[in-house]
Amino acid sequence: MGYAQLVxxxxxxxxxxxCSSLYQHCETVGRTxxxxxxxxxxxxxxxPVSTDIRELISLDDVMEELGxxxxxxxxxxxxxxxxxxxxxxxIGTLKTIWMIGWMSNWRVIWxxxxxxxxxxxxxxxxxxxxxxxxxxxxxxxxxVCAVYFLxxxxxxxxxxxxxxxxxxxxxxxxxxxxxINILSKMDLVANKKDVEEYLNPEAQVLLSQLxxxxxxxxxxxxxxxxxxxxxxxMVNFIxxxxxxxxxxxxxxxHIDNCIQYGEDADVKVRDFDPED
Ligand SMILES: Nc1nc2c(ncn2[C@@H]2O[C@H](COP(=O)(O)OP(=O)(O)OP(=O)(O)O)[C@@H](O)[C@H]2O)c(=O)[nH]1
Ligand SMILES: [Mg+2]
Numbered sequence: 001m002g003y004a005q006l007v008x009x010x011x012x013x014x015x016x017x018x019c020s021s022l023y024q025h026c027e028t029v030g031r032t033x034x035x036x037x038x039x040x041x042x043x044x045x046x047x048p049v050s051t052d053i054r055e056l057i058s059l060d061d062v063m064e065e066l067g068x069x070x071x072x073x074x075x076x077x078x079x080x081x082x083x084x085x086x087x088x089x090x091i092g093t094l095k096t097i098w099m100i101g102w103m104s105n106w107r108v109i110w111x112x113x114x115x116x117x118x119x120x121x122x123x124x125x126x127x128x129x130x131x132x133x134x135x136x137x138x139x140x141x142x143x144v145c146a147v148y149f150l151x152x153x154x155x156x157x158x159x160x161x162x163x164x165x166x167x168x169x170x171x172x173x174x175x176x177x178x179x180i181n182i183l184s185k186m187d188l189v190a191n192k193k194d195v196e197e198y199l200n201p202e203a204q205v206l207l208s209q210l211x212x213x214x215x216x217x218x219x220x221x222x223x224x225x226x227x228x229x230x231x232x233x234m235v236n237f238i239x240x241x242x243x244x245x246x247x248x249x250x251x252x253x254h255i256d257n258c259i260q261y262g263e264d265a266d267v268k269v270r271d272f273d274p275e276d
Contacts, residue, residue: 001141001142001143002137002140002141002142002143003142003143003144003259003261004137004142004143004144004145004259005144005145005146005147005255005259006130006134006144006145006146006147006175006177007019007147007149008130008146008147008148008149008171009148009149009150009182009184010149010150010151010164010167012151013149013150013151013184014149014151014184014185014240014242015149016042016045017184017242018149018182018184018240018242019035019047020045020046020047021242021248022248022252023035023047024047025245025248025249025252028245034050035047035048035049035050036049036050036051036052037049037051037052037053037054038053038078038081038133039053040053040054040057040058040059040062040074040077040078040080041058041059041070041074041077042054051089053077053080053081053086056080056086056089057077057080058077059073059074059077062076062077078129078130079129081129081130081132081133082129082132082133128174130174130175131174131175131176134175134177143259143260143261144177144178144259145177145178145179145180145255145258145259146171146172146175146177146178146179146180147180147182147255148168148171148172148179148180148181148182149182149184150164150168150181150182150183150184150237151183151184151185152183152184152185152186152188152189152195152239153185153188155183155194155195155198156194157213158206158209158210158213159210159213159214161198161201161206162206162210162225162229165229166225168181169228169229169232172232178258178259180238180251180254180255180258181236181237181238182237182238182239182240182251183195183198183199183237183238183239183240184240184242185240186239186240186241186247187241187242187243195239198237199236199237199238199239200236200237201229201230201236202230203226203227203229203230204226206225206226206229206230207222207223207226210222210225210226238250238251238254
C-alpha cells in the first residue's frame with residue numbers, strides 16, 4: 001500500500017512553499033516522504049525530487065519546438081502524463097523507493113508521496129488527464145487525496161472566496177478523491193477573526209454578504225451559490241500558518257486521517273515481527 005497527496009490550487013497559492021515546508025517537517029520528525037514533480041513548467045526545488053515530469057517533457061521545449069504559448073503548451077505537456085512511459089516510471093520509482101524503505105527497516109513500511117504542483121485550473125477541472133493519472137495510482141494500490149490550496153488573502157472578499165470555493169468544488173467533482181482544502185499564508189492575515197467565519201461558512205452569512213456587495217439582479221444566483229456551498233458541506237478550510245510546526249502537523253494529521261495513513265501498521269508490524 002502506498003499513500004499520496006496531490007497538491008493542487010491556483011497559481012501562487014503557496015503549493016511549492018507548502019511542499020518545501022512539509023518536506024522539512026518530515027525530515028525533522030524522521031518520516032519518509034518523496035516528492036514527485038508533475039509541473040512541466042517548474043524551475044527549481046528546495047527539496048529533492050524523486051520523479052520529475054520534466055525528464056519526459058518540459059514547457060520550454062514544447063514552446064520552443066512546437067511554437068505553442070505557455071497555456072496551450074502546459075496542457076500539451078500534461079497530456080504526456082497519460083503516456084504509459086511516465087506512468088510506468090512514476091509508479092515504478094515509487095514502488096522501488098517503497099521496497100527499499102521496507103527492506104532497510106522492516107518497521108518503516110509506509111511511505112507518503114507528494115504529487116505536487118498543478119496550478120492551471122483546466123488541468124484539474126475539465127481535462128481528464130489528472131483524473132486518469134489518479135485512477136492509475138489507485139489501481140496500483142495507492143491511497144490518494146487531493147490537497148487544494150486557496151490563498152487566505154482571497155477570503156478578505158466574499159466574491160473571491162466564492163470563486164475559490166467553486167474552483168475547489170469543480171476539482172472535487174472532477175477528481176472524486178478524498179479532498180482537503182487549505183487556507184494558506186495565514187501569517188499574512190492581520191485579523192484572524194475576519195477569516196474564521198470562512199473556515200466553515202454558513203450559507204446564510206455568505207448569502208447576506210454577497211447580496212450586500214452585488215447588484216440586486218444577482219440575488220437569485222447568490223442564493224443558489226450559497227446553497228451549493230452549503231450542500232457540499234465538504235467545502236471547509238483548514239488554516240495553515242507555515243511559521244508554526246504545530247500548524248503543519250495539524251494539516252498533516254488531517255491528510256493522514258483522510259488517506260488512512262498507517263492504519264495497516266499494526267497488522268504489518270506483527271506480520272514481520274522476528275519473534276513470530
Ligand atoms: N507570507 C507567506 N508567503 C507565502 C506563503 N506561502 C507562499 N508564499 C509566497 O507566495 C508566493 C507564491 O508561493 P509558491 O509556493 O511559489 O506558490 P505556488 O502555488 O507554488 O505557485 P505556482 O507554482 O506559480 O502556481 C511566493 O512569493 C511565496 O514566498 C506563506 O505561508 N506565507
Ligand atoms: Mg509552485
